[in-house]
Structure formats: C-alpha cells, structure tokens
Amino acid sequence: MYDIAIIGGGVIGCSIARELSKYKVKTVVIEEEVDVSCGATKANSGIIHGGYDAAYGTKKGYFSHRGNILFDGLEKELNFGFEKIGSLVLAFDNDEIKTLSKIIENGKENGVGDLKIIDREELLQLEPNAGKAIGALYCKGAGIVSPYEYCIALAENAISNGVEFKFNSRVNDINKENNIYTIKTTLEEVESKVVINAAGVNSDTISNMINEKYFHIIPRKGEYLVYAKGYGDKVNHVIFQCPNEKGKGVLVTPTYHNNLMVGPDAQIMDDKYDTSTNIDNLFDIIGKAEKSIPNLENRKIIRSFAGTRATSSLHDFIIEETESKNFINVAGIESPGITSSPAIARYVRELVGNIIDLPENNKFNPHREPNVVKKSKDDMLPMKIVNEYINLGEDDPNRIVCRCEQVRQREILDALDREIKITSTDGIKRRTRAGMGICQGRFCEPRVKKIIAKTYGISEDEITTRGIGSGTEPVRVEIMKLKNN
Numbered sequence: 460m461y462d463i464a465i466i467g468g469g470v471i472g473c474s475i476a477r478e479l480s481k482y483k484v485k486t487v488v489i490e491e492e493v494d495v496s497c498g499a500t501k502a503n504s505g506i507i508h509g510g511y512d513a514a515y516g517t518k519k520g521y522f523s524h525r526g527n528i529l530f531d532g533l534e535k536e537l538n539f540g541f542e543k544i545g546s547l548v549l550a551f552d553n554d555e556i557k558t559l560s561k562i563i564e565n566g567k568e569n570g571v572g573d574l575k576i577i578d579r580e581e582l583l584q585l586e587p588n589a590g591k592a593i594g595a596l597y598c599k600g601a602g603i604v605s606p607y608e609y610c611i612a613l614a615e616n617a618i619s620n621g622v623e624f625k626f627n628s629r630v631n632d633i634n635k636e637n638n639i640y641t642i643k644t645t646l647e648e649v650e651s652k653v654v655i656n657a658a659g660v661n662s663d664t665i666s667n668m669i670n671e672k673y674f675h676i677i678p679r680k681g682e683y684l685v686y687a688k689g690y691g692d693k694v695n696h697v698i699f700q701c702p703n704e705k706g707k708g709v710l711v712t713p714t715y716h717n718n719l720m721v722g723p724d725a726q727i728m729d730d731k732y733d734t735s736t737n738i739d740n741l742f743d744i745i746g747k748a749e750k751s752i753p754n755l756e757n758r759k760i761i762r763s764f765a766g767t768r769a770t771s772s773l774h775d776f777i778i779e780e781t782e783s784k785n786f787i788n789v790a791g792i793e794s795p796g797i798t799s800s801p802a803i804a805r806y807v808r809e810l811v812g813n814i815i816d817l818p819e820n821n822k823f824n825p826h827r828e829p830n831v832v833k834k835s836k837d838d839m840l841p842m843k844i845v846n847e848y849i850n851l852g853e854d855d856p857n858r859i860v861c862r863c864e865q866v867r868q869r870e871i872l873d874a875l876d877r878e879i880k881i882t883s884t885d886g887i888k889r890r891t892r893a894g895m896g897i898c899q900g901r902f903c904e905p906r907v908k909k910i911i912a913k914t915y916g917i918s919e920d921e922i923t924t925r926g927i928g929s930g931t932e933p934v935r936v937e938i939m940k941l942k943n944n
C-alpha cells in the first residue's frame with residue numbers, strides 16, 4: 460500500500476515525486492512508457508519563460524513566474540542544464556509595440572520585474588542577425604533548459620530519496636473502496652491512499668475513471684526543426700514574435716547544447732499520439748522564423764520533431780483535489796508547464812499535506828551529479844583524433860561511441876549505472892546526447908545497443924529505439940528535401 464501514487468512520469472509527475480521525496484511517505488510513480496520524459500516533456504521548446512505573457516488571474520499566470528525563479532536553485536542541486544539567456548519578443552510595427560506595453564503590464568501583475576521595451580538599435584546590439592523588427596520586449600530572466608535532462612534529474616533524485624517508479628505500466632482503471640484507491644495497470648494492481656493524476660494528454664481519461672467528466676483535453680501538436688550544433692550561435696536569446704491577429708508566430712532559439720531550433724506551429728489533433736511532421740508545415744515554420752532571423756541555412760537542418768500540448772477545455776491548468784476525495788488532478792498542463800513545474804510541485808505538496816501527514820525526510824539529499832556535461836566548440840576534438848578514439852578497444856572507457864557529439868563509452872556506462880534501468884537507445888540519447896548529432900544515430904545506435912545489452916547481460920532484441928508505441932520517427936526524406944532547398 461502506498462501513501463501517494465502519481466500517474467505519469469513527465470516533468471509534472473517527476474517534479475511532484477521529487478518534492479514529495481522530502482517527506483517520509485511511500486510514493487510511487489506509474490508510467491506507461493519504458494522511461495520518464497517520453498510525452499510532451501521530451502518534445503517542446505525548452506524555454507523557461509519569464510512569466511509575463513500568461514494572463515494575470517489564471518493558474519498559468521500564477522505558476523509560471525513562481526516556477527521561473529526556482530530554476531537557478533534547482534540547477535545548482537540537480538545539474539540538468541539551464542542557462543538564463545533572456546528572451547526578446549520582436550515587434551514589427553507600432554501596433555505591436557503597443558501590444559508589448561500591454562504584455563509588460565500583465566507581466567508586472569504576475570510579479571515579473573525585469574521587463575523593458577528596447578528600440579531597434581539596442582535590439583541589433585543584442586541580436587545582430589535580427590530582421591526588420593522596430594523594437595522588442597526584453598526579459599532578462601527567461602532561459603533555456605534541456606527539458607528531458609531536467610525531468611531525468613528530478614526522477615533520479617526522487618528515486619535516490621526513496622520514491623519508486625513502475626515503468627511499462629499503463630493505468631487502465633481505478634476503483635475506490637474504504638477510502639483506498641486501487642489502480643489497475645497492465646502489470647498489476649497498485650493500492651494507494653492518495654492519487655495524483657499527471658498523465659498529460661491522457662489526464663482527462665484518467666480523471667474520468669473516478670470522477671464525473673468535467674473537462675477534456677484538446678491535443679494541439681507543434682512541429683519543430685533543429686539545426687546542427689554550433690548553429691545556435693546565430694542568436695543569443697530566445698526570440699519570440701509579438702502575438703497578433705494571425706497568431707503567436709514561431710520562436711527561434713539556441714538550445715542548451717547550442718543547436719538552433721525553430722517552431723512550433725499549433726494543430727488540433729484527433730490522435731493524441733500522432734507526433735509526425737509534415738514538409739509543408741515545416742516550410743511554413745521556416746518562412747515565419749525568417750521574419751525574425753532571415754537567411755536560415757536549410758543545409759544545417761538535422762531533424763524535425765513534434766510534441767503535443769495537453770490543452771484543457773477549461774482553458775487553464777487544472778490543479779485541484781476532485782469530487783472524488785484524495786484524488787488530485789494536475790491536468791491540462793500545456794505551455795508553460797516546464798517553467799511552472801517546480802511551483803506546481805510545491806502547491807501539490809500543500810494539497811497532499813491537507814490530506815495526509817507529511818513528516819520531514821531528514822535524509823533527503825537534494826544533490827544529483829550531472830550525466831552529460833555540455834561540450835562547447837572548444838571542447839570538441841578534431842576529426843583525426845576522434846577517429847583514433849573511435850577505434851579504441853571495445854571495453855575502453857575513453858572510446859568515442861557517438862562520433863557527432865563525441866560521447867565516450869564511460870558517459871554511456873555512467874547513464875546505465877544510475878537509478879533508472881534504460882532499455883531504449885533514445886533513453887541513452889536523452890542522457891548522453893549519443894545520437895543527437897548530424898547523423899542522428901546512424902553511426903552510434905548499433906554501438907549503444909551493444910553496450911546496453913552487454914552491461915545488463917540482456918539480448919539486443921530487448922532493446923528498442925524508443926519503447927513500444929511512443930512517438931514517430933522523423934521523416935528523413937523530408938529533412939533531405941528541406942536541406943536541398
């Protein structure tokens with residue numbers, strides 16, 4: 460019997476799990492995939508928003524800035540990769556400058572202090588490659604994060620502080636008797652006093668298992684393009700476009716590991732699991748992105764991907780105890796969910812504290828060692844030397860396994876020796892970056908598979924690329940078409 464069962468191992472479930480590991484309670488996270496961070500958490504813009512644009516008075520407005528200010532401290536404890544590079548919202552005419560003033564007012568109400576409008580001259584000092592914008596809203600406190608590394612760090616730290624995770628466990632039904640919930644998964648039945656529903660796009664289905672239907676999730680897909688490592692230098696900040704009657708535009712941003720990323724669009728979907736990308740949509744995204752930063756080089760594109768927002772029919776985050784007592788919905792957590800996650804976790808801990816006692820865990824250790832260490836351009840070895848390292852013996856910890864990202868065998872072994880057993884090559888990719896480079900894993904994936912199998916003493920057949928049924932492969936043909944344009 461558990462005190463608390465959390466359904467969903469995305470950033471919300473893992474943030475709550477880590478927060479609850481500060482207390483002496485028996486907590487379990489139930490996740491249908493092979494790993495954490497397989498849903499929206501792995502496929503988004505990775506922006507720690509300033510917290511100025513979500514409307515004041517909404518939960519999004521309340522939690523986003525409160526989450527943002529917790530990231531410096533979290534990064535020190537968990538080492539997942541966060542950098543406060545600041546953001547710019549570009550305005551292309553005077554009407555948009557007026558909109559920026561309104562955004563600043565809203566930001567102030569949300570508690571965001573470091574906002575100002577800059578003119579074109581100052582903009583060009585900050586962003587020499589900017590297009591024809593006449594000014595911008597500058598927010599120093601916004602940043603970029605590696606979202607899956609953040610989620611993995613939370614989960615690893617939660618586990619090392621006593622939380623249990625059950626993978627490959629899809630929740631199919633929930634019953635309640637004598638104030639105890641029985642959660643039926645594909646593998647077993649799990650009993651718990653409190654249930655927290657953090658199931659992303661499925662949070663409506665999970666809520667409906669035990670409550671009268673009171674909201675539904677509208678899946679909204681967003682497609683992206685990723686450019687080669689180093690091309691992130693094209694911009695210095697997260698660059699948004701001013702929202703206008705045509706929509707929110709697209710963003711251009713460096714990623715934490717210095718790729719360039721552009722996107723997302725917004726498409727309402729029937730299929731929650733469809734994360735395919737489409738060449739016409741990608742061309743459209745490039746066209747919009749080039750309004751902010753002209754002359755993006757298609758030949759630098761290495762990948763497309765898509766993520767699905769769990770937009771709630773109530774048009775805001777849903778974070779509350781439900782009519783079925785001791786059951787907490789943390790649903791409809793679309794953007795800025797990554798940003799808001801640490802503040803949401805604290806609030807959910809308060810909700811749980813109203814239900815059961817939360818005695819402090821005196822042994823709680825907030826620290827977690829980094830897995831992947833960011834490699835700057837200067838850290839990258841010349842190709843001639845890389846080839847020598849590739850040819851080292853199979854058991855040599857210094858052997859380079861991933862040529863593009865120059866990932867060593869020892870980094871992969873470190874990932875395999877951690878709290879979560881990894882049985883997908885994508886799991887290694889998200890932890891070490893092996894497979895994130897120009898060749899997208901064609902060189903290293905078979906090698907990674909071999910290392911996983913050998914380390915765990917299992918057959919290579921047991922190792923999948925991304926678990927069963929999660930996500931779609933990017934269409935390589937489309938990338939080639941884009942490159943050649």
Ligand SMILES: Cc1cc2nc3c(=O)[nH]c(=O)nc-3n(C[C@H](O)[C@H](O)[C@H](O)COP(=O)(O)OP(=O)(O)OC[C@H]3O[C@@H](n4cnc5c(N)ncnc54)[C@H](O)[C@@H]3O)c2cc1C
Nearest residue numbers: 467469471491498499500503504506630659681796797798
């Ligand atoms: C295109 C896009 C751009 C975004 N950009 C940003 C951004 O820049 N900044 C920001 O702050 N936020 C951003 N977000 C929002 C952010 O990604 C989400 O708010 C966040 O990842 C939601 O986390 P989650 O844990 O609620 O959901 P998920 O990460 O989807 O996790 C839910 C988990 O529940 C599991 N699950 C589902 N059903 C079941 C079941 N029946 N049984 C067991 N497990 C189940 C899933 O497998 C999944 O792992 C963006 C989102 C998208 C899609």
